[in-house]
Amino acid sequence: MNQSPGIVLVSHSAQLAAGLRELLAQIATDRVPVALAGGTADGGLGTSYDRIAEAITEADGGAGVIILPDLGSSVLTALTVLEDHPRPDVLLVDAPFVEGAVAAAVTAASGADLATVAEAARQARGIAKLEAPEAGPQPTSGAEGSRVSAQVTLPATLHARPAGRLAQEAAKFTSAIRLEYGAKTVNPTGVLTVMSLGATAGGTVTVHAEGPDADAAVETLAAILAEVE
Missing domain, CATH: 3.30.1340.10 (HPr-like)
Incomplete structure (x- = not known):
């Protein structure tokens, strides 16, 4: 499958979602579909059931979709949409909004599948910004090879x-x-x-x-x- 998994950004603010999509376009690629569900239908702050449902359709190119919400009620609204329209290839992911989106977009652009993209977003939660990164697995002298x-x-x-x-x-x-x-x-x-x-x-x-x-x-x-x- 050549199509990349899609990403839906669910935010209380249309401007916040649009700004994040602009950032993703700069550091990832326009090959990754990124759809926005920001703000309410009348342009206010909040989340919209209809906008989330429409964004899922927009982002879906056949390789599945991950949904990244910003704050509490955006999670609840996204959950309601998925309960009404359950699909195994649409995943609501618990991840930092900005860092998770960056990790997901870059991973999707590299050709990864839906599960890998979702996991990349989740892993963003454990990345410190100021502390030195934790060391990875240390090879041991007894390892085979x-x-x-x-x-x-x-x-x-x-x-x-x-x-x-x-x-x-x-x-x-x-x-x-x-x-x-x-x-x-x-x-x-x-x-x-x-x-x-x-x-x-x-x-x-x-x-x-x-x-x-x-x-x-x-x-x-x-x-x-x-x-x-």
Whole structure:
């Protein structure tokens, strides 16, 4: 399936939803359908049952839809729509409104399926903005398979799109994988986790992997890092 999962942004404010869609268009791609259900029908603050239902239809290109609400009553209204029109391929996702939308859009743009996009949005809840990222799984000396590392000098800043590709590819391997940049080490299976490295052009990112497919993991991720533009 070539169509990307769609995203519905449910907000009390039409301007807030529109601004977030503008942000997603800049850091993801226009290939990801993003529909808005912001404000009430008369232009006020609030949520609208009809707007949510219409936005689901607008965002649905055949690969499913995730709904991201901002505050309490938007959740309740979205739940009511889904109760009246239940569909297994329309998911209401509990995630931070902005960070969840960014993670979902970048992951969808990388070619991921509905479940992966929804999980990327959920994982955004655990990404700290100011604290150092938590270290990812640490390979142990008893792990089966080889231990491999590779250093890559970034040709450009590690932004959202390559971060999304890294996260999607890293999730395919069974080996324990880490990305290291400066004093930070992260598990690269989450797009916002990768972005939290803050890796800039000219900096060196080291890919570590240990396990049965470590060679392939390092080769794949290093190639993505070397092509950042």
